Amino acid sequence: MPVQQHVLNWLYSVLTSEYHDVNRTYNDIATVLARYSTLAPRTDVHTFPNGASALLVHLTGTLPVLFRGTTYRFPVSIWVPHAYPREAPLVYVTPTETMMVRPGQHVDPQGQVYHPYLAGWGDFWDKSSLNDFLSVLSDVFAKEPPVISRQQSRAAAQSPPPPQAPPPITPHPPEIAASSTSSPAQQYPNQGESRPPPPPPKPHQDTRSPPPIPPHPHLSSPSPPSSGIPSRYESAPPLPPPPPSSRPPYESHAQSLPQYANAQGLAPTQSPFQPQPQVLPQFQSVGPNSAYPGQFYAQGQAQGQGQWQPPQQPPQQQQQAWDRHPVQQQQQPPQPPPQQKPPPPQNLLDDGLSLEISSHAIAAPPIPPNPEKDALLRQLAQTLASIRQRSRQQNESSMAGLGAQQGAMLSAMSAVQAEMGQLTQLSNIITSNTNILHDALRKADAVIEGSRSHTVPDIDELLVAPTVVANQLYRVVAEERALGDAIFMLGRAVERGRISPAAFAKMTRSLAREWYLKKALARKIAQGMGLMVHT
Numbered sequence: 001m002p003v004q005q006h007v008l009n010w011l012y013s014v015l016t017s018e019y020h021d022v023n024r025t026y027n028d029i030a031t032v033l034a035r036y037s038t039l040a041p042r043t044d045v046h047t048f049p050n051g052a053s054a055l056l057v058h059l060t061g062t063l064p065v066l067f068r069g070t071t072y073r074f075p076v077s078i079w080v081p082h083a084y085p086r087e088a089p090l091v092y093v094t095p096t097e098t099m100m101v102r103p104g105q106h107v108d109p110q111g112q113v114y115h116p117y118l119a120g121w122g123d124f125w126d127k128s129s130l131n132d133f134l135s136v137l138s139d140v141f142a143k144e145p146p147v148i149s150r151q152q153s154r155a156a157a158q159s160p161p162p163p164q165a166p167p168p169i170t171p172h173p174p175e176i177a178a179s180s181t182s183s184p185a186q187q188y189p190n191q192g193e194s195r196p197p198p199p200p201p202k203p204h205q206d207t208r209s210p211p212p213i214p215p216h217p218h219l220s221s222p223s224p225p226s227s228g229i230p231s232r233y234e235s236a237p238p239l240p241p242p243p244p245s246s247r248p249p250y251e252s253h254a255q256s257l258p259q260y261a262n263a264q265g266l267a268p269t270q271s272p273f274q275p276q277p278q279v280l281p282q283f284q285s286v287g288p289n290s291a292y293p294g295q296f297y298a299q300g301q302a303q304g305q306g307q308w309q310p311p312q313q314p315p316q317q318q319q320q321a322w323d324r325h326p327v328q329q330q331q332q333p334p335q336p337p338p339q340q341k342p343p344p345p346q347n348l349l350d351d352g353l354s355l356e357i358s359s360h361a362i363a364a365p366p367i368p369p370n371p372e373k374d375a376l377l378r379q380l381a382q383t384l385a386s387i388r389q390r391s392r393q394q395n396e397s398s399m400a401g402l403g404a405q406q407g408a409m410l411s412a413m414s415a416v417q418a419e420m421g422q423l424t425q426l427s428n429i430i431t432s433n434t435n436i437l438h439d440a441l442r443k444a445d446a447v448i449e450g451s452r453s454h455t456v457p458d459i460d461e462l463l464v465a466p467t468v469v470a471n472q473l474y475r476v477v478a479e480e481r482a483l484g485d486a487i488f489m490l491g492r493a494v495e496r497g498r499i500s501p502a503a504f505a506k507m508t509r510s511l512a513r514e515w516y517l518k519k520a521l522a523r524k525i526a527q528g529m530g531l532m533v534h535t
Contacts, residue, residue: 003033007041014043014057018082025084028130029057035131038062038073046079046090056080060094063134065141074141075099076113078130088121089130091137099147107146113137117372139371473525476518483515 008030015022033039039061046056057080062073079090091113095101101111108114117136121128465471487508494504526532 003030007033011041011057018055019057020083021085025057025080028085029059029080031129031131032059032134036061036063036134038064039076039078044079054082056082063138063141065138065145067142067145072145074146076137080130084130085128086122086125088118088128089133091118091133093146095147098150100150102144102146102148104144104146106140106144111146113146115140136372469525469529473522473529476522476525480515480518480522483511483518487511487515 008026011029012022012026015025019025029041033041039059042058042060043055044058045053046058047053059078059080061076063076064071064073075094075096077092077094079092081087081089093101093107093111093113095111101107101109103109106113106115115133115136117128117133463474465474490499490504490508490511493499494501523532
């Protein structure tokens with residue numbers, strides 16, 4: 001159902017004030033309003049558990065749920081936080097005055113809804129939405145209705161406990177039995193003062209087996225009850241004084257009571273109460289137009305209490321019915337009524353998810369598969385398949401590069417191994433050279449230590465030529481250079497006036513003569529040693 005445009009305009013104007021993701025919140029709320037026409041938006045102040053308050057968008061109304069072929073509408077209240085969709089919405093069950101919260105696996109006594117979808121909202125906020133959660137919540141409410149009727153709970157609290165079955169009665173002596181059968185009407189003087197029986201207890205309050213549904217008095221005549229009925233239903237309460245207008249409809253039922261007594265093996269005098277026709281409250285069928293499933297029990301009890309009419313029968317017919325078989329009842333030995341073992345008490349923790357409805361009203365359908373579990377399994381399978389396909393494609397695309405990298409690594413490994421061999425040889429050579437160097441250093445250190453104790457040699461003794469001729473050449477050249485330097489110094493001395501010119505001329509002639517001879521000798525030695533090239 002499309003949402004009116006002015007509602008959408010108002011919603012968008014409200015969201016733009018304080019909501020973080022306006023577009024996403026607007027789309028999700030608009031989708032919910034279009035799908036669930038029973039929800040209406042408004043703004044209210046919400047108080048959080050920590051005491052903080054905030055003005056939030058509030059969706060109120062009912063959530064339609066298909067329960068056993070019938071659509072019921074459960075009242076809910078949805079608060080959308082400001083950080084939506086990064087924060088999960090707050091969902092509450094808001095019962096009306098005639099309802100009350102039915103706590104269960106997903107609803108607490110205060111009406112707040114809990115679910116794994118809400119618990120994991122923060123981790124998968126980009127894939128979660130309010131529309132999907134309401135679909136999941138509808139499936140949850142279809143299995144576990146969140147509300148029940150207050151009339152149902154009040155009737156369950158006011159209903160008295162069922163009476164206990166009387167113990168087996170021992171047979172009386174024949175004379176007492178005969179006197180009892182002769183005047184059965186005297187033993188029950190207070191039949192008119194009895195009250196109608198209480199309504200049958202709810203199935204979850206009485207651990208005994210429930211009584212069968214009584215037949216409608218206008219459709220079929222009541223038949224004798226079977227021996228499997230519990231002992232507290234074996235005798236009906238005494239009848240009130242009969243009006244004259246209700247005699248014909250119950251004649252056949254009054255005549256069937258002696259046969260029921262014979263079937264049980266008890267004489268009329270041996271029972272503390274006179275057997276009367278069993279009349280239970282009449283219930284009207286409840287249609288599927290109830291607001292919620294909890295009204296099945298409450299309406300049945302209320303209608304049964306209001307429409308019960310005690311059967312009326314004249315005392316004369318009762319006397320005739322009991323006088324028909326007095327001998328047969330005394331001849332049969334008394335037999336105790338069959339005892340049935342009560343079923344074990346109901347475990348409320350285990351059966352909290354199942355709605356208790358009488359099996360005579362509607363047959364329990366088979367348990368449907370969990371749609372949430374199937375959806376999660378289907379989503380998990382699709383996710384795993386997509387991850388596997390994506391991983392396979394990535395592996396196939398990287399195979400070529402990995403193959404080339406493997407070949408390069410193999411070639412590099414051979415080159416590295418060859419280089420490692422060369423480095424090993426170089427390391428051995430360096431190790432041997434290092435050892436030789438260390439030996440030479442030790443010898444040099446020994447020579448240095450030994451030279452410290454010797455005298456310092458003359459410089460001329462250190463500069464010695466390899467041969468005698470070369471040594472002679474060295475001395476001749478040294479003398480020739482010395483003579484040249486001496487003549488040069490004499491010239492400088494004459495210029496400065498240190499010596500006279502006559503002394504300079506005399507000494508220069510002698511030195512020049514000797515300098516010439518030394519030069520000629522040096523040239524001759526050099527030619528002999530092959531140091532000079534003739535041009």
